[in-house]
Amino acid sequence: MSIPVLKFDAVIVGAGGAGLRSAIQLSEAGLKTAVLSKVFPTRSHTVAAQGGVAASLGNSEEDHWTWHMYDTVKGSDWLGDQDAIEFMCKKANEVVVELEHYGMPFDRTDDGKIYQRPFGGHMSNFGEKPVRRSCAAADRTGHAMLHAMYQRNVKANTQFFVEWMALDLIRDEEGHVLGVTAMEMETGQIVIFHARATIFATGGAGRIFYSSTNAFINTGDGLGMAARAGIPLEDMEFWQFHPTGVAGAGVLITEGVRGEGGILRNSSKERFMERYAPNAKDLASRDVVSRAMATEIKEGRGCGVNKDYVLLDITHLDPATIMKRLPGIHEIGLQFAGVDCLKEPLPVVPTCHYQMGGIPTHYSGRVVMPKGGDMSSIVPGFYAGGECACASVHGANRLGTNSLLDLLVFGKSAGDSAVEDLKAGRAHRELPKDVADKTLARISALDNRKGGANVHETRLAMQRTMQDHAGVFRFGDMLKQGVEKILEVEKAARNLEIKDKSMAWNTARTEALEMENLIEVAKATMISAEARKESRGAHVRDDAPDTAEFPNGRNDKEWLKHTLFSPVDNSITYKPVNMQPLTVEAVALKTRSY
């Protein structure tokens, strides 16, 4: 069968914040750029980001990028690479101002500057007190951002392939990346995108968990494709659980609620964060808050019949302020919890929210992997940015509003690096003879299998396993069992059957293909989590408790290193954390407390 080949200078998979930001760099440099997306660009999940984007503009009070850097290193529990963190925090003002020039309608102060609000973990003067650093457009920051960047791309002649699903990464024998195979959903046709530069911006994979704030689209396709092409995944044990998902639905209640004065209470109405984080209280970083909530619930101070949630109280705030500053919250309470939050507190539980790990990259956006003795050898022709990538700036835990910043900074730098490499003369390399064989074999196996596993049931089994065995609190024996269980689920995921064999708009096939990506991420997560025998950031183990020798259970002597999970043989190697910033002094190791 002959498969059509489309030739571009650059192909970008993903039209969320990171993909659109990369595309601007490439198209405006005059390069022929294709952007593929499973959905219309402005339906990408970046739309859901309500809180804001961090930048030390200092519009409302004094601020400095070195303070932002300190907070980010501390938030990462020192697992973030300090060169990448410096790069990001220093660039924040530039990318936010650029966005303003693209037409982003930021909230304004009375004197016309970008309005900034406080957000968990962002402090002034190296951790002293909360600072106003988050820039927002009402509670539609991500939405406004995508619209501004989409328009900019239309002007720059970026070519969009909407409702196309990339299926596999094309790598030649020398390891160069040459593009992707993809499926046009409308026809079911498989096409090869042959490119000089390939950029992944496919977003997160939060749907591996049962309780998740992520939309259904977050199936980790970029990670699945990278894994199938033999590229390791970095720090996959680190998942941030958002403290405040609506109990039962997963729907997010933005952290801005606590920024504006919301208070967490247990069954006796106690403001329990005072006990866990005397200074920052309800504004402590997310994992500190999640752990506190889980502890309250575990120790029997949860609410409701099953005592399985706590309360988020904003009833003391001025209703007019709530409706003005947090307009979405009232409806969410009504629709998904049946609660009027102006009168009653909202039921909330820690819910999977953000993936800190991903495809390993340098801060230039180039993908790196071990080769020979070099732990960070560049994979030629391959770049990644946004939630699917691991630079690593978030380390063991991300600060709120730093991921919209991540996608702007690293989307841009991935684009810039690709432009630089292409201008330096990187040519189209010859496609391997078997270029699409693996993709076609996967599709044909799905179409022809009889007596295989059901997609929906397999996904549910994976999600339950991840939630029960690798949730916000982790236990050694549960993780061990979890590894066995997830390997069982993997067998089913490699043996899926679909009833619908149609070519056009076969959503059953698409969901099965997504499942094959999800399982790669779930497996990497479980095995990496089982292997890391300390607590750090969002990875909190019951058998690595807070002791005098290991405060918060963190063991820097043995575990100050990045995990690299190899999908080829499910093995793990480690690489050192870069503790050396680019121009300033390193943020020295310290116990993380708020």
Add this chain to the structure above:
Amino acid sequence: MERADYERLRWRCIRRALLELDITLTRFLDGGEFEKLTDEERLAFVELADMEDYDLWDLLTGKAEIDDPRLAHMVALIRKS
């Protein structure tokens, strides 16, 4: 409705930008509610599904007003499902 048209509509409902809409619209379609609709109601549903996420969400939550009685009726059906 042709199979392909329905499946395209389904994809555009089960892969939204907002989890809230994923949950609400998937519940409606996969719960068999769509099959019960008249042709005119189906057109109204398609019109709603084509909207931007926050616009649709605002209609479904009553935050935005609906002038068109066809859409108002459809919104009421979705909310009930």
